[in-house]
Amino acid sequence: MNPKSQRSAKTTPTADDAGLVRPLTTVDVVIFTVLEGALQVLLVQRPQSADEPFPGRWALPGGYVDVARDTTLLACARRKLKEKTGVTSPYLEQLGSWGGRDRDPRGWSATHVYFALVPAEDVRLVKGGNAADVTWIPVDVTLGRRDMAFDHADLLAAAVSRLRGKVEYTSLPAYLLPEPFTLPQLQRTYEVILGRSVDKSGFRTRTLAADFLDEVGIVEGDSNRSAVAYRMRDRDAVVTFPRTFSPRTSKECSATS
Amino acid sequence: MNPKSQRSAKTTPTADDAGLVRPLTTVDVVIFTVLEGALQVLLVQRPQSADEPFPGRWALPGGYVDVARDTTLLACARRKLKEKTGVTSPYLEQLGSWGGRDRDPRGWSATHVYFALVPAEDVRLVKGGNAADVTWIPVDVTLGRRDMAFDHADLLAAAVSRLRGKVEYTSLPAYLLPEPFTLPQLQRTYEVILGRSVDKSGFRTRTLAADFLDEVGIVEGDSNRSAVAYRMRDRDAVVTFPRTFSPRTSKECSATS
DNA sequence: TAAATAGTGTCTCTCAGACATTATGAG
DNA sequence: CTCATAATGTCTGAGAGACACTATTTA
Secondary structure, eight states: OOTSSSGGGGGSSSSSGGGGOEEEEEEEEEEEETTTTTTEEEEEEOOOOSSSSSSSEESSSSSEOOOOOOOOOHHHHHHHHHHHOOOOOOOOEEEEEEESSSSSSSSSEEEEEEEEOOOGGEEEOOOTTTOOEEEEHHHHHHHOOOOSSTTHHHHHHHHHHHHHHHHHHHHHGGGGGGGSHHHHHEEEEEEHHHHHHHHHHHHHHHHHHHTTTEEEEEEOOOSOEEEEEEEEOOTTBBBBBBSSOOOOOOOOOOOOO | TTTSSSSGGOOOOSSGGGGGGOOOEEEEEEEEEEETTTTHHHHOOOOOTSSSSSOOOOEEEEEOOTTTTTTBBBHHHHHHHHHHOOOOOEEEEEEEEEEESSTTSSSSEEEEEEEEOOOOOOOOOOTTOOOOOEEEEHHHHHHHHHOOTHHHHHHHHHHHHHHHHHHHHHGGOOOOOOOGEEHHHHHHHHHHHSOOOOOOOOHHHHHHHTTOOEEEEEEOOOOSSSEEEEESSOOOOBBSSOSSSSOOSSBBBBOOO
């Protein structure tokens, strides 16, 4: 399908419906994994050419919506994820959208941000079209250095915050492991993301009570003693636990207006 | 400021950056209130003219982003809220974005959806520019009849779902009442939104323990006996309770992929 | 048999849910 | 005095958190 053939009559620039200028529309994807005991995020390096904004800086994978190829925003996010990682059916959730006059030097732009969880083992990194570098970077490192392109440091911070928040009461970390996995492996994934240790007994009780894992045999895990292997019963259903993992101090939380 | 004056050189329609067509960009606002014992949402009637999509149908207030007036998406949402209700500082939170080829007959479009909570007493309904009708409609009514414009029935359903979910463990209903309010009034607001009764003792304990309300005297409420009046200590801080209001059956929850 | 980790059992203390009781103002 | 509702008190069962203990495999 030719991109220029579609409803070209309706896309005049300034005299467009009600005489409005259309903002740029992009999709960015925050792709998480757990690798080497750390929560990591996939970043791409912006091209070095001086015409491009933020040359050489690290950015989230993403780009313009292609109205000829992408039927929906979600499809666009899936396409971009596939292009960079080869992964086709990850956990993929919308984070939100960011838009404004000043976030992109090329003009008023709005980006739709998704976040994905993938097992590191499923990924084969694909170098970008313009020879851009693509790598995993621990989130602790990136959140420290604030030299990312655009407002991507904000987007990443929001994604990490959402992930950490949801991990307290959902089964999300299971999407970061290759199946089958053992309960100790899953527990370690929780601990890596939350940055604190979790009681083993309570973890097992809650996880098994939630009844979203199927036993698939015994596997000689990362230790001396072998462990029971599990697989998610339904990869399309995220489990929400009735309570949080550790109530602790968290009481207030900012927001709004 | 003239809308057509800004960066017109960068807005060529089809040969735009990388030769891509820009999608339409809109913002829609789901404005909730509690009125006459029911959760209600503000809807506007689409103009009757046959050139407009969905003539005469009910829609969420919203419209195109105006790159000349709106510096951010949030500012755009605030503007649209103000235009319809006169309210300037409500609770306002982003719900997400919906975009795709087929959701608007005028072309590939993406909408950024916000939801707002306002006390009914603060609102003076403002008729739209093209004489469109503006009214409160109970959400139970609108969720039943599925004849809304665009995909707005989906957006509304998502907003209601998000609101009901968050009400279980946050102080959001306080934003629906005019200040000062009494605890029984606040409890009734929770009950209206959740559609079930809440234990009075537990409600008071939790609410006061969260320590986000300031006493501001005694008021002769809606009943025989007068009650203590409260005001939110900080309207910019949403309080998250450590636990949900009634654990009940909710265990699983769909999502993803 | 020693070391390491998988997996289970037990105790306690907090707290939500339910329900009963008291307090206060209107008519 | 009666009624309606605000506000507080009491009891109980479920469950999280902490920690001790048992089980199983490798070396």
